Amino acid sequence: MHDRVSVDVEPHPADAKSSQAGSAEAGIRIAGLSHNYWQQGKPILAVKDIDLDIPAHTFVSIVGASGCGKTTLLDILSGLVTPQSGLVTVGGESPQAGRKDCARMFARDALLPWRTAAKNIDFALATRLADRAQRAERIGELLKAVGLDGFQNAYPRQLSQGMRQRVALARSFALRSEFVFLDEPFGALDALTKVALQDLLLKLWEEIRSTVVLVTHDLAEAVALSDRVIVMSSRPGTIVADIDIDLRRPRDVKALQSVARFHELVAELWGRL
Amino acid sequence: MTEKALRNPTSPGFQAPKSAWSGRLALLAGQIGLLAAIMGIWEWAAVAEIVPRAFIGQPSVFIPAFFSGLLNGTYFSATLITMQAVLTAFCIGSFLALFTALVMTAAPPVERLLSPFIDALNALPRVALIPLFIIWFGLGITQKVVSGVSIMYFVLLSATLAGAKSVDPDHLLLARSLGIPRWQVFLQIVVPSAIPSIFAGMKLGMIYTVLGVITAELIAGGRGLGTLVSYYSNTFDTNGVFAVLILLIILTSCLAGLMNAVEKRIGRWRLA
Numbered sequence: 400m401h402d403r404v405s406v407d408v409e410p411h412p413a414d415a416k417s418s419q420a421g422s423a424e425a426g427i428r429i430a431g432l433s434h435n436y437w438q439q440g441k442p443i444l445a446v447k448d449i450d451l452d453i454p455a456h457t458f459v460s461i462v463g464a465s466g467c468g469k470t471t472l473l474d475i476l477s478g479l480v481t482p483q484s485g486l487v488t489v490g491g492e493s494p495q496a497g498r499k500d501c502a503r504m505f506a507r508d509a510l511l512p513w514r515t516a517a518k519n520i521d522f523a524l525a526t527r528l529a530d531r532a533q534r535a536e537r538i539g540e541l542l543k544a545v546g547l548d549g550f551q552n553a554y555p556r557q558l559s560q561g562m563r564q565r566v567a568l569a570r571s572f573a574l575r576s577e578f579v580f581l582d583e584p585f586g587a588l589d590a591l592t593k594v595a596l597q598d599l600l601l602k603l604w605e606e607i608r609s610t611v612v613l614v615t616h617d618l619a620e621a622v623a624l625s626d627r628v629i630v631m632s633s634r635p636g637t638i639v640a641d642i643d644i645d646l647r648r649p650r651d652v653k654a655l656q657s658v659a660r661f662h663e664l665v666a667e668l669w670g671r672l
Numbered sequence: 673m674t675e676k677a678l679r680n681p682t683s684p685g686f687q688a689p690k691s692a693w694s695g696r697l698a699l700l701a702g703q704i705g706l707l708a709a710i711m712g713i714w715e716w717a718a719v720a721e722i723v724p725r726a727f728i729g730q731p732s733v734f735i736p737a738f739f740s741g742l743l744n745g746t747y748f749s750a751t752l753i754t755m756q757a758v759l760t761a762f763c764i765g766s767f768l769a770l771f772t773a774l775v776m777t778a779a780p781p782v783e784r785l786l787s788p789f790i791d792a793l794n795a796l797p798r799v800a801l802i803p804l805f806i807i808w809f810g811l812g813i814t815q816k817v818v819s820g821v822s823i824m825y826f827v828l829l830s831a832t833l834a835g836a837k838s839v840d841p842d843h844l845l846l847a848r849s850l851g852i853p854r855w856q857v858f859l860q861i862v863v864p865s866a867i868p869s870i871f872a873g874m875k876l877g878m879i880y881t882v883l884g885v886i887t888a889e890l891i892a893g894g895r896g897l898g899t900l901v902s903y904y905s906n907t908f909d910t911n912g913v914f915a916v917l918i919l920l921i922i923l924t925s926c927l928a929g930l931m932n933a934v935e936k937r938i939g940r941w942r943l944a
């Protein structure tokens with residue numbers, strides 16, 4: 400469906416000045432993490448005794464019923480929430496919002512309605528790359544990569560839900576961050592659009608091989624995309640299973656539907672929930 | 673469907689449905705018909721003396737009176753005088769309201785400090801202050817401007833504050849996760865989010881400015897349109913009053929239309 404684009408893997412010179420960035424090779428470490436949130440004056444244990452090591456360049460999904468604390472976990476990793484107890488490091492450093500080596504994608508597209516598709520990507524990219532011409536070039540490459548060539552001047556209103564989520568994907572991957580945190584990015588999409596965007600996500604990821612943590616409640620999605628799937632139980636959120644996904648890469652999400660091993664893994668996940 | 677066609681209604685790819693035009697024509701015809709019907713009933717009620725003609729005037733008299741007033745220059749200087757006060761009050765009021773909203777949004781403690789006072793002033797029927805304004809500022813343009821400002825200021829202020837609070841929390845989270853500094857978040861997210869409410873507030877504020885200025889003229893006299901209204905009603909010239917009211921409706925609608933045009937220009941993304 401899309402042209403294969405070569406996004407050069409070497410960092411642009413301007414990327415090198417990343418501040419407060421950890422070392423990508425250190426991966427993500429979580430040890431003894433517990434976190435409460437407050438509801439009507441009472442503390443509720445969102446996650447409890449989480450121990451998790453994610454080596455660099457792996458694609459990990461966290462699945463579980465809603466309310467199992469998976470979004471809390473992602474918020475902690477992206478530095479939006481400060482953990483109450485336990486040790487969390489991303490690239491060897493404590494998580495912090497606005498770290499230049501981390502990117503976060505939200506469940507809803509979070510596109511700014513007053514900016515065009517290209518300007519929305521630029522909103523994020525400008526925080527990492529000062530050179531305007533370089534930004535424009537990268538935005539062009541990415542819009543092409545997500546199949547929105549020619550839509551750079553369209554406003555979010557003029558785009559379908561799926562197209563908007565493509566822009567949001569492009570915005571997240573434009574940053575070429577070492578760590579990417581995705582919070583149910585395809586939750587609101589229909590089945591067909593979802594598969595197309597999952598393929599797109601894999602394609603973008605293959606280019607930069609960042610460390611990805613994806614939160615989802617779609618088990619098939621978790622299996623299709625990940626190297627490892629973490630299953631969490633609800634209230635308090637604890638890890639109940641950690642399953643290696645031994646499907647060969649690069650993967651084609653549509654083709655996976657006829658692979659027996661894929662269905663075995665999905666079935667196994669269902670059994671662990 | 674190409675992207676150009678999507679964006680550009682004048683491109684050959686874009687086709688406005690034909691029925692839209694005939695639909696609009698039918699609507700316009702209906703509206704003119706309704707207006708004619710109201711005027712007809714009004715005329716009939718006046719001619720048949722259902723209601724005394726001196727009370728309600730007569731469309732067949734005040735509509736021609738409006739046009740002759742336009743042509744013979746009766747309204748000309750009064751319109752200039754009133755519009756001068758309206759535009760001055762609107763500009764001053766907009767500036768003050770937007771400035772206050774800016775400070776209050778940028779510094780929430782200031783908002784917490786001021787909000788009970790602003791609520792109290794807003795609750796005060798400010799038309800009742802006009803006699804005081806006359807004592808303080810005399811009978812000239814100053815008291816009219818102050819009256820207009822005192823009414824429109826709060827309309828625009830509360831609309832702008834509400835707009836600044838309507839920011840999508842996802843956008844703020846996005847900005848935080850990107851490490852965008854606070855002043856940039858304000859300029860790039862809070863201000864654009866508030867623009868639709870600001871325009872709604874300005875449109876309403878324009879109407880309220882006219883209200884304030886006309887009321888001040890009714891009370892204080894002088895040479896504006898409000899004075900003309902009070903002159904005609906004091907001499908029991910009901911048709912004269914209605915003729916001026918037609919002019920006021922047209923003037924205020926033109927100003928609101930002007931605001932709409934500016935909004936369309938700035939808020940393209942919202943209307944697309």
